[in-house]
Amino acid sequence: xxxxxxxxxxxxxxxxxxxxxxxxxxxxxxxxxxxxxxxxxxxxxxxxxxxxxxxxxxxxxxxxxxxxxxxxxxxxxxxxxxxxxxxxxxxxxxxxxx
Amino acid sequence: xxxxxxxxxxxxxxxxxxxxxxxxxxxxxxxxxxxxxxxxxxxxxxxxxxxxxxxxxxxxxxxxxxxxxxxxxxxxxxxxxxxxxxxxxxxxxxxxxxxxxxxxxxxxxxxxxxxxxxxxxxxxxxxxxxxxxxxxxxxxxxxxxxxxxxxxxxxxxxxxxxxxxxxxxxxxxxxxxxxxxxxxxxxxxxxxxxxxxxxxxxxxxxxxxxxxxxxxxxxxxxxxxxxxxxxxxxxxxxxxxxxxxxxxxxxxxxxxxxxxxxxxxxxxxxxxxxxxxxxxxxxxxxxxxxxxxxxxxxxxxxxxxxxxxxxxxxxxxxxxxxxxxxxxxxxxxxxxxxxxxxxxxxxxxxxxxxxxxxxxxxxxxxxxxxxxxxxxxxxxxxxxxxxxxxxxxxxxxxxxxxxxxxxxxxxxxxxxxxxxxxxxxxxxxxxxxxxxxxxxxxxxxxxxxxxxxxxxxxxxxxxxxxxxxxx
Numbered sequence: 189x190x191x192x193x194x195x196x197x198x199x200x201x202x203x204x205x206x207x208x209x210x211x212x213x214x215x216x217x218x219x220x221x222x223x224x225x226x227x228x229x230x231x232x233x234x235x236x237x238x239x240x241x242x243x244x245x246x247x248x249x250x251x252x253x254x255x256x257x258x259x260x261x262x263x264x265x266x267x268x269x270x271x272x273x274x275x276x277x278x279x280x281x282x283x284x285x286x
Numbered sequence: 287x288x289x290x291x292x293x294x295x296x297x298x299x300x301x302x303x304x305x306x307x308x309x310x311x312x313x314x315x316x317x318x319x320x321x322x323x324x325x326x327x328x329x330x331x332x333x334x335x336x337x338x339x340x341x342x343x344x345x346x347x348x349x350x351x352x353x354x355x356x357x358x359x360x361x362x363x364x365x366x367x368x369x370x371x372x373x374x375x376x377x378x379x380x381x382x383x384x385x386x387x388x389x390x391x392x393x394x395x396x397x398x399x400x401x402x403x404x405x406x407x408x409x410x411x412x413x414x415x416x417x418x419x420x421x422x423x424x425x426x427x428x429x430x431x432x433x434x435x436x437x438x439x440x441x442x443x444x445x446x447x448x449x450x451x452x453x454x455x456x457x458x459x460x461x462x463x464x465x466x467x468x469x470x471x472x473x474x475x476x477x478x479x480x481x482x483x484x485x486x487x488x489x490x491x492x493x494x495x496x497x498x499x500x501x502x503x504x505x506x507x508x509x510x511x512x513x514x515x516x517x518x519x520x521x522x523x524x525x526x527x528x529x530x531x532x533x534x535x536x537x538x539x540x541x542x543x544x545x546x547x548x549x550x551x552x553x554x555x556x557x558x559x560x561x562x563x564x565x566x567x568x569x570x571x572x573x574x575x576x577x578x579x580x581x582x583x584x585x586x587x588x589x590x591x592x593x594x595x596x597x598x599x600x601x602x603x604x605x606x607x608x609x610x611x612x613x614x615x616x617x618x619x620x621x622x623x624x625x626x627x628x629x630x631x632x633x634x635x636x637x638x639x640x641x642x643x644x645x646x647x648x649x650x651x652x653x654x655x656x657x658x659x660x661x662x663x664x665x666x667x668x669x670x671x672x673x674x675x676x677x678x679x680x681x682x683x684x685x686x687x688x689x690x691x692x693x694x695x696x697x698x699x700x701x702x703x704x705x706x707x708x709x710x711x712x713x714x715x716x717x718x719x720x721x722x723x724x725x726x727x728x729x730x731x732x733x734x735x736x737x738x739x740x741x742x743x744x745x746x747x748x749x750x751x752x753x754x755x756x757x
Contacts, residue, residue: 189441189543190431190438190440193343193438214436216434217434218328218434218435221431221435222435225435225437229420230420230523239418240523240524241420242420243427244422244423244424244666244704245424246428246430246431249554249703250703251699262699267373
Protein backbone atom coordinates (compact mmCIF):
# COMPACT_ATOMS: atom_id res chain seq x y z
CA UNK A 189 0.00 0.00 0.00
CA UNK A 190 1.41 3.34 -1.10
CA UNK A 191 0.38 6.95 -1.29
CA UNK A 192 1.76 9.97 -3.14
CA UNK A 193 3.97 12.00 -0.82
CA UNK A 194 3.26 15.53 -1.96
CA UNK A 195 0.60 16.00 -4.61
CA UNK A 196 2.37 18.65 -6.62
CA UNK A 197 -0.10 20.62 -8.70
CA UNK A 198 2.60 21.55 -11.19
CA UNK A 199 3.21 17.95 -12.16
CA UNK A 200 1.91 16.60 -15.41
CA UNK A 201 -0.25 13.53 -15.35
CA UNK A 202 -1.08 10.84 -17.85
CA UNK A 203 -4.14 8.62 -18.02
CA UNK A 204 -3.86 4.96 -18.82
CA UNK A 205 -5.90 1.80 -18.40
CA UNK A 206 -4.66 -0.82 -15.98
CA UNK A 207 -6.58 -4.08 -15.58
CA UNK A 208 -9.63 -2.39 -17.07
CA UNK A 209 -9.48 0.58 -14.72
CA UNK A 210 -8.74 4.13 -15.78
CA UNK A 211 -5.72 5.25 -13.75
CA UNK A 212 -4.10 8.67 -13.49
CA UNK A 213 -0.35 8.56 -13.00
CA UNK A 214 2.43 11.07 -12.74
CA UNK A 215 4.33 11.61 -15.96
CA UNK A 216 7.64 9.85 -15.47
CA UNK A 217 6.19 7.02 -13.38
CA UNK A 218 7.00 3.48 -14.35
CA UNK A 219 4.08 1.16 -14.96
CA UNK A 220 4.95 -0.71 -11.76
CA UNK A 221 4.98 2.49 -9.68
CA UNK A 222 1.67 3.59 -11.21
CA UNK A 223 0.13 0.22 -10.33
CA UNK A 224 1.32 0.42 -6.72
CA UNK A 225 0.15 4.04 -6.40
CA UNK A 226 -3.27 3.06 -7.77
CA UNK A 227 -3.60 0.20 -5.29
CA UNK A 228 -3.62 -2.55 -7.93
CA UNK A 229 -2.98 -5.59 -5.70
CA UNK A 230 -0.79 -7.62 -8.05
CA UNK A 231 0.89 -7.53 -11.48
CA UNK A 232 0.72 -11.12 -12.53
CA UNK A 233 0.03 -14.68 -11.51
CA UNK A 234 2.87 -17.17 -11.76
CA UNK A 235 3.08 -19.82 -14.50
CA UNK A 236 3.94 -22.52 -11.94
CA UNK A 237 1.32 -22.34 -9.18
CA UNK A 238 -0.82 -19.41 -10.29
CA UNK A 239 -0.20 -17.33 -7.17
CA UNK A 240 -0.29 -13.53 -7.38
CA UNK A 241 2.91 -11.49 -7.44
CA UNK A 242 3.58 -7.78 -7.09
CA UNK A 243 6.74 -5.78 -7.87
CA UNK A 244 9.60 -6.84 -5.60
CA UNK A 245 12.85 -5.09 -6.68
CA UNK A 246 11.75 -2.09 -8.81
CA UNK A 247 15.12 -2.13 -10.57
CA UNK A 248 14.68 -4.66 -13.34
CA UNK A 249 16.20 -7.78 -11.79
CA UNK A 250 13.38 -9.82 -10.19
CA UNK A 251 10.85 -10.08 -13.07
CA UNK A 252 7.92 -10.22 -10.66
CA UNK A 253 6.33 -7.13 -12.23
CA UNK A 254 5.82 -8.75 -15.65
CA UNK A 255 2.72 -7.30 -17.29
CA UNK A 256 1.11 -7.04 -20.71
CA UNK A 257 1.67 -3.54 -22.14
CA UNK A 258 -0.37 -2.61 -25.21
CA UNK A 259 -0.78 -6.27 -26.05
CA UNK A 260 2.88 -7.26 -25.59
CA UNK A 261 3.48 -9.69 -22.73
CA UNK A 262 6.51 -10.19 -20.47
CA UNK A 263 7.20 -6.46 -20.18
CA UNK A 264 8.98 -5.49 -16.98
CA UNK A 265 6.61 -2.97 -15.44
CA UNK A 266 9.41 -1.31 -13.48
CA UNK A 267 11.35 -0.49 -16.67
CA UNK A 268 8.48 0.82 -18.81
CA UNK A 269 7.24 4.39 -18.37
CA UNK A 270 3.55 5.22 -18.47
CA UNK A 271 2.14 6.93 -21.58
CA UNK A 272 -1.20 8.53 -22.22
CA UNK A 273 -3.63 5.96 -23.53
CA UNK A 274 -1.46 2.98 -22.63
CA UNK A 275 -3.26 -0.26 -21.84
CA UNK A 276 -1.75 -2.48 -19.15
CA UNK A 277 -3.15 -5.92 -18.41
CA UNK A 278 -2.13 -8.25 -15.62
CA UNK A 279 -0.14 -11.19 -16.94
CA UNK A 280 -1.77 -14.49 -16.19
CA UNK A 281 0.82 -17.26 -16.07
CA UNK A 282 3.07 -17.54 -19.10
CA UNK A 283 3.18 -14.86 -21.73
CA UNK A 284 0.65 -15.42 -24.48
CA UNK A 285 1.86 -15.36 -28.07
CA UNK A 286 0.37 -12.77 -30.42
CA UNK B 287 11.75 1.94 -34.34
CA UNK B 288 15.19 2.99 -33.15
CA UNK B 289 15.55 6.77 -33.03
CA UNK B 290 18.99 6.60 -31.37
CA UNK B 291 22.01 6.63 -33.64
CA UNK B 292 24.31 3.91 -32.33
CA UNK B 293 27.67 3.89 -34.08
CA UNK B 294 29.35 0.71 -35.29
CA UNK B 295 32.17 1.22 -32.82
CA UNK B 296 33.41 3.43 -30.02
CA UNK B 297 36.66 3.94 -28.20
CA UNK B 298 34.95 3.22 -24.89
CA UNK B 299 31.57 1.76 -24.02
CA UNK B 300 30.35 2.05 -20.47
CA UNK B 301 27.47 -0.02 -19.21
CA UNK B 302 25.45 1.44 -16.36
CA UNK B 303 24.78 5.09 -15.43
CA UNK B 304 25.30 4.95 -11.68
CA UNK B 305 28.15 6.77 -9.94
CA UNK B 306 30.89 4.59 -11.45
CA UNK B 307 29.53 4.79 -14.99
CA UNK B 308 28.90 8.54 -14.86
CA UNK B 309 32.38 9.27 -13.51
CA UNK B 310 34.07 6.92 -15.99
CA UNK B 311 32.15 8.26 -18.99
CA UNK B 312 32.81 11.87 -18.03
CA UNK B 313 36.55 11.32 -17.79
CA UNK B 314 36.79 9.24 -20.97
CA UNK B 315 34.91 11.88 -22.96
CA UNK B 316 37.03 14.66 -21.46
CA UNK B 317 40.12 12.73 -22.55
CA UNK B 318 38.91 12.93 -26.14
CA UNK B 319 37.72 9.34 -26.49
CA UNK B 320 34.50 8.56 -28.32
CA UNK B 321 32.41 7.38 -25.41
CA UNK B 322 28.98 5.81 -25.14
CA UNK B 323 27.08 5.12 -21.92
CA UNK B 324 24.31 2.53 -22.08
CA UNK B 325 21.82 2.34 -19.25
CA UNK B 326 18.75 0.23 -18.74
CA UNK B 327 16.82 2.88 -16.84
CA UNK B 328 15.09 5.89 -18.38
CA UNK B 329 17.08 8.42 -16.33
CA UNK B 330 20.66 8.78 -15.10
CA UNK B 331 21.87 8.00 -11.59
CA UNK B 332 21.75 4.24 -11.22
CA UNK B 333 19.91 3.14 -8.09
CA UNK B 334 21.75 5.27 -5.52
CA UNK B 335 21.07 8.51 -7.43
CA UNK B 336 17.90 7.17 -8.99
CA UNK B 337 15.82 9.83 -10.79
CA UNK B 338 18.13 12.58 -9.53
CA UNK B 339 17.28 14.91 -12.41
CA UNK B 340 13.54 14.50 -12.08
CA UNK B 341 12.61 13.24 -8.61
CA UNK B 342 9.33 14.65 -7.27
CA UNK B 343 10.93 14.68 -3.80
CA UNK B 344 12.25 18.22 -4.08
CA UNK B 345 12.71 18.94 -0.36
CA UNK B 346 16.43 18.21 -0.13
CA UNK B 347 16.23 17.23 3.54
CA UNK B 348 14.17 14.13 2.74
CA UNK B 349 16.67 12.16 0.68
CA UNK B 350 19.66 13.88 2.26
CA UNK B 351 23.09 15.05 1.19
CA UNK B 352 24.35 11.60 0.22
CA UNK B 353 21.70 11.54 -2.53
CA UNK B 354 22.02 15.12 -3.77
CA UNK B 355 25.79 14.77 -4.04
CA UNK B 356 24.95 12.98 -7.27
CA UNK B 357 23.92 16.25 -8.95
CA UNK B 358 27.54 17.35 -9.49
CA UNK B 359 28.38 14.03 -11.05
CA UNK B 360 25.34 14.17 -13.31
CA UNK B 361 26.02 17.73 -14.44
CA UNK B 362 29.64 16.92 -15.24
CA UNK B 363 28.50 13.93 -17.26
CA UNK B 364 25.85 15.92 -19.15
CA UNK B 365 28.45 18.45 -20.30
CA UNK B 366 31.16 15.88 -21.05
CA UNK B 367 30.25 15.06 -24.64
CA UNK B 368 29.74 11.35 -23.95
CA UNK B 369 26.79 9.81 -25.79
CA UNK B 370 24.08 8.79 -23.32
CA UNK B 371 21.69 6.01 -24.34
CA UNK B 372 18.94 5.42 -21.77
CA UNK B 373 16.39 2.57 -21.85
CA UNK B 374 19.13 0.45 -23.42
CA UNK B 375 19.46 -3.11 -22.19
CA UNK B 376 22.86 -4.63 -22.88
CA UNK B 377 22.10 -8.31 -23.29
CA UNK B 378 25.41 -9.50 -24.68
CA UNK B 379 29.07 -8.66 -24.41
CA UNK B 380 31.69 -10.87 -26.01
CA UNK B 381 35.38 -11.17 -25.04
CA UNK B 382 36.06 -9.33 -28.33
CA UNK B 383 33.94 -6.48 -26.93
CA UNK B 384 31.04 -6.78 -29.33
CA UNK B 385 27.96 -5.48 -27.56
CA UNK B 386 24.35 -6.49 -28.16
CA UNK B 387 21.93 -3.86 -26.94
CA UNK B 388 18.16 -3.80 -26.99
CA UNK B 389 16.44 -0.46 -27.53
CA UNK B 390 12.65 -0.20 -27.47
CA UNK B 391 12.12 -3.75 -28.67
CA UNK B 392 14.81 -3.78 -31.39
CA UNK B 393 18.44 -4.76 -31.06
CA UNK B 394 21.65 -3.38 -32.49
CA UNK B 395 25.24 -4.56 -32.31
CA UNK B 396 28.13 -2.24 -31.64
CA UNK B 397 31.73 -2.64 -30.52
CA UNK B 398 34.24 -0.83 -28.36
CA UNK B 399 38.01 -0.86 -27.92
CA UNK B 400 37.53 -0.72 -24.15
CA UNK B 401 34.50 -1.60 -22.07
CA UNK B 402 33.84 -0.56 -18.48
CA UNK B 403 31.11 -2.62 -16.82
CA UNK B 404 29.37 -0.49 -14.18
CA UNK B 405 26.32 -2.64 -13.55
CA UNK B 406 26.52 -2.17 -9.80
CA UNK B 407 24.88 -4.23 -7.14
CA UNK B 408 21.59 -5.83 -6.34
CA UNK B 409 20.07 -6.66 -3.00
CA UNK B 410 21.06 -9.95 -1.43
CA UNK B 411 18.21 -12.47 -1.57
CA UNK B 412 16.22 -12.55 1.68
CA UNK B 413 14.44 -15.91 1.47
CA UNK B 414 12.00 -16.06 4.38
CA UNK B 415 8.63 -17.81 4.37
CA UNK B 416 6.16 -15.58 2.52
CA UNK B 417 8.70 -13.28 0.84
CA UNK B 418 6.89 -13.76 -2.47
CA UNK B 419 3.58 -12.35 -1.17
CA UNK B 420 2.33 -9.04 -2.57
CA UNK B 421 2.97 -6.39 0.08
CA UNK B 422 6.47 -7.74 0.68
CA UNK B 423 9.17 -5.85 -1.20
CA UNK B 424 12.84 -5.21 -0.90
CA UNK B 425 13.71 -2.05 1.02
CA UNK B 426 15.69 -0.93 -2.01
CA UNK B 427 12.51 -1.15 -4.07
CA UNK B 428 10.68 0.98 -1.51
CA UNK B 429 13.47 3.54 -1.72
CA UNK B 430 13.31 3.55 -5.53
CA UNK B 431 9.57 4.24 -5.31
CA UNK B 432 10.27 7.19 -3.05
CA UNK B 433 13.05 8.63 -5.21
CA UNK B 434 11.47 8.06 -8.60
CA UNK B 435 7.74 8.44 -7.93
CA UNK B 436 7.48 10.15 -4.54
CA UNK B 437 5.57 7.18 -3.13
CA UNK B 438 5.36 6.69 0.62
CA UNK B 439 4.04 3.61 2.36
CA UNK B 440 0.46 3.80 3.60
CA UNK B 441 -0.89 1.86 6.57
CA UNK B 442 1.29 -0.22 8.89
CA UNK B 443 4.86 -0.53 7.63
CA UNK B 444 7.61 -2.75 8.97
CA UNK B 445 11.22 -2.73 7.83
CA UNK B 446 13.17 -5.92 8.54
CA UNK B 447 16.76 -6.98 8.10
CA UNK B 448 20.17 -5.37 8.46
CA UNK B 449 22.65 -3.17 6.65
CA UNK B 450 23.26 0.54 6.06
CA UNK B 451 20.56 0.85 3.39
CA UNK B 452 17.85 -0.34 5.82
CA UNK B 453 18.67 2.53 8.16
CA UNK B 454 18.98 5.01 5.33
CA UNK B 455 15.52 4.28 3.94
CA UNK B 456 14.07 4.41 7.47
CA UNK B 457 15.64 7.84 7.93
CA UNK B 458 14.40 9.08 4.54
CA UNK B 459 10.88 7.81 5.29
CA UNK B 460 10.82 9.57 8.65
CA UNK B 461 12.10 12.77 7.00
CA UNK B 462 9.21 12.52 4.56
CA UNK B 463 6.71 12.12 7.38
CA UNK B 464 5.98 8.42 6.92
CA UNK B 465 5.09 6.27 9.92
CA UNK B 466 7.04 3.11 10.69
CA UNK B 467 5.38 0.51 12.91
CA UNK B 468 8.67 -1.22 13.66
CA UNK B 469 12.18 -1.94 12.44
CA UNK B 470 13.00 -5.60 13.00
CA UNK B 471 16.79 -5.65 13.24
CA UNK B 472 18.24 -9.03 12.25
CA UNK B 473 21.88 -8.04 12.84
CA UNK B 474 23.33 -11.03 14.76
CA UNK B 475 24.27 -10.14 18.34
CA UNK B 476 27.80 -11.48 17.87
CA UNK B 477 28.56 -9.17 14.96
CA UNK B 478 29.49 -6.22 17.16
CA UNK B 479 32.37 -8.06 18.77
CA UNK B 480 33.60 -9.29 15.39
CA UNK B 481 33.42 -5.78 13.96
CA UNK B 482 35.28 -4.17 16.86
CA UNK B 483 38.84 -4.85 15.59
CA UNK B 484 37.94 -2.89 12.45
CA UNK B 485 36.44 0.06 14.34
CA UNK B 486 39.42 2.41 14.34
CA UNK B 487 39.79 2.80 10.57
CA UNK B 488 36.00 3.21 10.34
CA UNK B 489 36.13 6.10 12.82
CA UNK B 490 38.42 7.94 10.40
CA UNK B 491 36.56 6.98 7.22
CA UNK B 492 34.20 9.93 7.13
CA UNK B 493 31.17 7.65 7.33
CA UNK B 494 31.19 7.34 11.11
CA UNK B 495 29.71 10.70 12.09
CA UNK B 496 26.95 10.77 9.50
CA UNK B 497 26.14 7.13 10.19
CA UNK B 498 25.78 7.66 13.93
CA UNK B 499 23.62 10.75 13.43
CA UNK B 500 21.34 8.85 11.12
CA UNK B 501 21.07 5.83 13.46
CA UNK B 502 20.26 8.02 16.45
CA UNK B 503 17.60 9.93 14.53
CA UNK B 504 15.91 6.71 13.39
CA UNK B 505 16.02 5.12 16.84
CA UNK B 506 14.45 8.24 18.36
CA UNK B 507 11.44 8.09 16.09
CA UNK B 508 10.83 4.44 15.21
CA UNK B 509 10.47 1.41 17.46
CA UNK B 510 13.51 -0.80 16.83
CA UNK B 511 13.26 -4.44 17.85
CA UNK B 512 16.75 -5.94 17.88
CA UNK B 513 18.13 -9.48 17.94
CA UNK B 514 15.55 -10.90 15.52
CA UNK B 515 16.29 -14.58 14.88
CA UNK B 516 13.31 -15.62 12.76
CA UNK B 517 10.97 -13.90 10.31
CA UNK B 518 7.88 -15.04 8.46
CA UNK B 519 5.53 -13.09 6.21
CA UNK B 520 1.96 -14.32 6.61
CA UNK B 521 -1.04 -13.86 4.33
CA UNK B 522 -3.04 -15.50 1.56
CA UNK B 523 -3.09 -13.20 -1.46
CA UNK B 524 -1.25 -10.44 0.37
CA UNK B 525 0.87 -10.06 3.48
CA UNK B 526 -1.24 -9.34 6.57
CA UNK B 527 1.19 -10.15 9.39
CA UNK B 528 4.87 -10.55 10.07
CA UNK B 529 5.84 -13.15 12.64
CA UNK B 530 9.20 -12.84 14.39
CA UNK B 531 11.24 -14.13 17.29
CA UNK B 532 13.72 -12.24 19.44
CA UNK B 533 16.66 -14.39 20.48
CA UNK B 534 15.21 -17.63 21.81
CA UNK B 535 11.89 -15.99 22.63
CA UNK B 536 8.40 -17.01 21.59
CA UNK B 537 6.97 -16.08 18.21
CA UNK B 538 5.21 -12.73 18.09
CA UNK B 539 3.08 -11.15 15.40
CA UNK B 540 2.60 -7.68 14.01
CA UNK B 541 -0.20 -6.73 11.62
CA UNK B 542 1.32 -5.13 8.51
CA UNK B 543 0.31 -3.59 5.22
CA UNK B 544 3.88 -3.31 3.96
CA UNK B 545 6.91 -5.42 4.80
CA UNK B 546 10.22 -4.21 3.37
CA UNK B 547 13.17 -6.61 3.53
CA UNK B 548 16.88 -5.92 3.20
CA UNK B 549 20.09 -7.68 4.17
CA UNK B 550 22.80 -5.96 2.21
CA UNK B 551 23.81 -5.84 -1.41
CA UNK B 552 26.00 -8.00 -3.63
CA UNK B 553 27.66 -7.39 -7.01
CA UNK B 554 25.40 -7.91 -10.00
CA UNK B 555 27.48 -10.62 -11.70
CA UNK B 556 25.26 -11.58 -14.62
CA UNK B 557 26.93 -9.56 -17.38
CA UNK B 558 30.59 -10.00 -16.29
CA UNK B 559 30.19 -13.73 -15.64
CA UNK B 560 28.48 -14.21 -19.01
CA UNK B 561 31.54 -12.68 -20.72
CA UNK B 562 33.66 -15.21 -18.86
CA UNK B 563 35.32 -12.84 -16.41
CA UNK B 564 36.95 -14.64 -13.53
CA UNK B 565 35.31 -14.24 -10.13
CA UNK B 566 36.16 -15.43 -6.64
CA UNK B 567 34.04 -15.96 -3.53
CA UNK B 568 34.49 -13.26 -0.89
CA UNK B 569 34.08 -14.67 2.61
CA UNK B 570 34.00 -11.12 4.00
CA UNK B 571 31.12 -9.96 1.79
CA UNK B 572 29.51 -13.39 1.23
CA UNK B 573 29.26 -12.93 -2.52
CA UNK B 574 31.13 -13.30 -5.81
CA UNK B 575 33.56 -10.54 -6.70
CA UNK B 576 35.48 -10.22 -9.97
CA UNK B 577 39.25 -10.68 -9.99
CA UNK B 578 40.61 -7.24 -10.94
CA UNK B 579 43.89 -5.36 -11.08
CA UNK B 580 44.46 -2.00 -9.39
CA UNK B 581 42.67 -0.18 -12.24
CA UNK B 582 39.67 -2.48 -12.30
CA UNK B 583 40.84 -4.41 -15.37
CA UNK B 584 39.25 -7.85 -15.43
CA UNK B 585 40.65 -11.18 -16.60
CA UNK B 586 39.56 -10.47 -20.17
CA UNK B 587 41.64 -7.96 -22.10
CA UNK B 588 40.03 -4.58 -22.63
CA UNK B 589 37.21 -5.04 -20.11
CA UNK B 590 37.20 -3.35 -16.72
CA UNK B 591 34.68 -3.34 -13.89
CA UNK B 592 34.05 -0.31 -11.70
CA UNK B 593 31.61 0.48 -8.94
CA UNK B 594 29.89 -1.95 -6.60
CA UNK B 595 30.12 -4.62 -9.29
CA UNK B 596 33.83 -4.72 -8.41
CA UNK B 597 33.00 -5.50 -4.76
CA UNK B 598 30.69 -3.62 -2.44
CA UNK B 599 32.19 -0.29 -1.40
CA UNK B 600 29.45 2.32 -1.76
CA UNK B 601 28.64 5.20 -4.08
CA UNK B 602 31.63 7.40 -3.36
CA UNK B 603 34.14 4.61 -3.91
CA UNK B 604 32.26 3.76 -7.10
CA UNK B 605 33.00 7.22 -8.52
CA UNK B 606 36.72 6.93 -7.82
CA UNK B 607 36.87 3.42 -9.23
CA UNK B 608 35.08 4.70 -12.32
CA UNK B 609 37.75 7.38 -12.73
CA UNK B 610 40.59 4.86 -12.33
CA UNK B 611 39.06 2.61 -14.98
CA UNK B 612 38.69 5.62 -17.28
CA UNK B 613 42.35 6.57 -16.78
CA UNK B 614 43.45 3.06 -17.61
CA UNK B 615 41.23 3.00 -20.70
CA UNK B 616 42.57 6.35 -21.89
CA UNK B 617 46.15 5.27 -21.35
CA UNK B 618 45.59 1.99 -23.20
CA UNK B 619 44.24 3.96 -26.15
CA UNK B 620 47.19 6.35 -26.20
CA UNK B 621 45.48 9.28 -24.51
CA UNK B 622 46.02 10.74 -21.10
CA UNK B 623 43.67 12.30 -18.62
CA UNK B 624 45.53 15.17 -16.94
CA UNK B 625 42.98 15.84 -14.24
CA UNK B 626 42.44 14.54 -11.55
CA UNK B 627 45.87 13.29 -10.55
CA UNK B 628 45.99 9.54 -10.13
CA UNK B 629 47.52 9.80 -6.67
CA UNK B 630 44.59 11.97 -5.60
CA UNK B 631 42.11 9.43 -6.97
CA UNK B 632 43.88 6.59 -5.17
CA UNK B 633 43.92 8.53 -1.88
CA UNK B 634 40.22 9.25 -2.12
CA UNK B 635 39.42 5.64 -2.96
CA UNK B 636 41.52 4.44 -0.03
CA UNK B 637 39.60 6.80 2.27
CA UNK B 638 36.26 5.42 1.04
CA UNK B 639 37.41 1.81 1.49
CA UNK B 640 38.85 2.36 4.97
CA UNK B 641 35.63 1.72 6.88
CA UNK B 642 34.42 -1.18 4.76
CA UNK B 643 35.79 -4.12 6.84
CA UNK B 644 33.93 -2.71 9.85
CA UNK B 645 30.64 -2.43 7.94
CA UNK B 646 31.10 -5.88 6.37
CA UNK B 647 31.62 -7.46 9.80
CA UNK B 648 28.91 -5.49 11.59
CA UNK B 649 26.20 -6.07 9.00
CA UNK B 650 27.14 -9.61 7.98
CA UNK B 651 23.70 -11.21 7.55
CA UNK B 652 22.83 -14.18 9.76
CA UNK B 653 23.19 -17.67 8.34
CA UNK B 654 19.56 -18.48 9.13
CA UNK B 655 18.43 -15.72 6.73
CA UNK B 656 20.88 -16.78 3.99
CA UNK B 657 20.36 -20.51 4.13
CA UNK B 658 16.63 -21.20 4.44
CA UNK B 659 14.94 -24.54 5.08
CA UNK B 660 11.52 -26.14 4.67
CA UNK B 661 8.89 -24.71 2.35
CA UNK B 662 10.59 -21.34 1.95
CA UNK B 663 10.78 -20.42 -1.72
CA UNK B 664 14.37 -20.01 -2.90
CA UNK B 665 13.89 -19.57 -6.66
CA UNK B 666 11.03 -17.10 -7.01
CA UNK B 667 10.68 -17.68 -10.76
CA UNK B 668 10.41 -21.47 -10.71
CA UNK B 669 9.00 -21.62 -7.15
CA UNK B 670 11.65 -24.05 -5.97
CA UNK B 671 11.73 -24.49 -2.20
CA UNK B 672 14.66 -24.90 0.16
CA UNK B 673 13.65 -28.46 1.08
CA UNK B 674 13.50 -29.48 -2.60
CA UNK B 675 17.04 -28.15 -3.04
CA UNK B 676 18.30 -29.83 0.12
CA UNK B 677 16.67 -33.13 -0.99
CA UNK B 678 18.35 -32.84 -4.39
CA UNK B 679 21.72 -32.34 -2.69
CA UNK B 680 21.08 -35.51 -0.67
CA UNK B 681 20.35 -37.32 -3.96
CA UNK B 682 23.80 -36.34 -5.20
CA UNK B 683 23.18 -33.07 -7.04
CA UNK B 684 26.70 -31.61 -6.88
CA UNK B 685 26.33 -27.97 -7.91
CA UNK B 686 24.16 -25.06 -9.04
CA UNK B 687 24.20 -26.08 -12.72
CA UNK B 688 23.06 -29.60 -11.96
CA UNK B 689 20.39 -28.07 -9.71
CA UNK B 690 18.91 -26.51 -12.85
CA UNK B 691 18.54 -29.99 -14.35
CA UNK B 692 17.08 -31.44 -11.16
CA UNK B 693 14.64 -28.67 -10.31
CA UNK B 694 14.76 -25.89 -12.95
CA UNK B 695 15.82 -23.57 -10.16
CA UNK B 696 17.66 -20.53 -11.53
CA UNK B 697 16.16 -21.07 -15.00
CA UNK B 698 13.39 -18.48 -14.88
CA UNK B 699 13.45 -14.97 -16.34
CA UNK B 700 15.54 -13.46 -13.51
CA UNK B 701 18.37 -15.84 -14.48
CA UNK B 702 19.39 -16.62 -10.92
CA UNK B 703 19.65 -13.04 -9.72
CA UNK B 704 17.26 -13.67 -6.82
CA UNK B 705 18.37 -17.22 -5.93
CA UNK B 706 21.97 -17.74 -7.05
CA UNK B 707 23.70 -16.80 -3.81
CA UNK B 708 21.22 -18.84 -1.78
CA UNK B 709 21.68 -21.94 -3.95
CA UNK B 710 25.48 -21.75 -3.81
CA UNK B 711 25.44 -21.31 -0.05
CA UNK B 712 22.91 -24.11 0.52
CA UNK B 713 24.94 -26.57 -1.56
CA UNK B 714 28.18 -25.53 0.15
CA UNK B 715 26.63 -25.93 3.59
CA UNK B 716 25.00 -29.30 2.93
CA UNK B 717 27.99 -30.76 1.06
CA UNK B 718 30.56 -29.44 3.52
CA UNK B 719 32.37 -27.44 0.83
CA UNK B 720 33.27 -23.79 0.44
CA UNK B 721 31.14 -21.64 -1.87
CA UNK B 722 34.29 -21.20 -3.98
CA UNK B 723 34.41 -24.96 -4.56
CA UNK B 724 30.69 -25.13 -5.30
CA UNK B 725 30.73 -22.29 -7.82
CA UNK B 726 27.85 -20.45 -9.42
CA UNK B 727 25.36 -20.87 -12.24
CA UNK B 728 27.01 -20.87 -15.65
CA UNK B 729 25.68 -17.61 -17.03
CA UNK B 730 25.30 -17.02 -20.74
CA UNK B 731 24.04 -14.29 -23.02
CA UNK B 732 21.43 -13.01 -23.46
CA UNK B 733 21.81 -11.79 -19.87
CA UNK B 734 18.36 -10.24 -20.12
CA UNK B 735 15.55 -12.03 -21.96
CA UNK B 736 14.96 -10.80 -25.52
CA UNK B 737 12.61 -12.32 -28.06
CA UNK B 738 13.78 -14.73 -30.75
CA UNK B 739 12.32 -12.24 -33.23
CA UNK B 740 14.64 -9.55 -31.93
CA UNK B 741 17.64 -11.87 -32.32
CA UNK B 742 16.55 -12.95 -35.80
CA UNK B 743 16.25 -9.35 -36.94
CA UNK B 744 19.93 -8.63 -36.19
CA UNK B 745 22.16 -8.04 -39.19
CA UNK B 746 23.93 -11.27 -40.13
CA UNK B 747 27.40 -11.86 -41.52
CA UNK B 748 27.88 -13.99 -44.65
CA UNK B 749 29.64 -16.59 -42.50
CA UNK B 750 26.68 -16.80 -40.14
CA UNK B 751 24.25 -17.17 -43.04
CA UNK B 752 26.41 -19.87 -44.61
CA UNK B 753 26.60 -21.79 -41.33
CA UNK B 754 22.82 -22.19 -41.43
CA UNK B 755 21.93 -22.31 -45.11
CA UNK B 756 25.12 -23.76 -46.67
CA UNK B 757 24.42 -21.42 -49.56
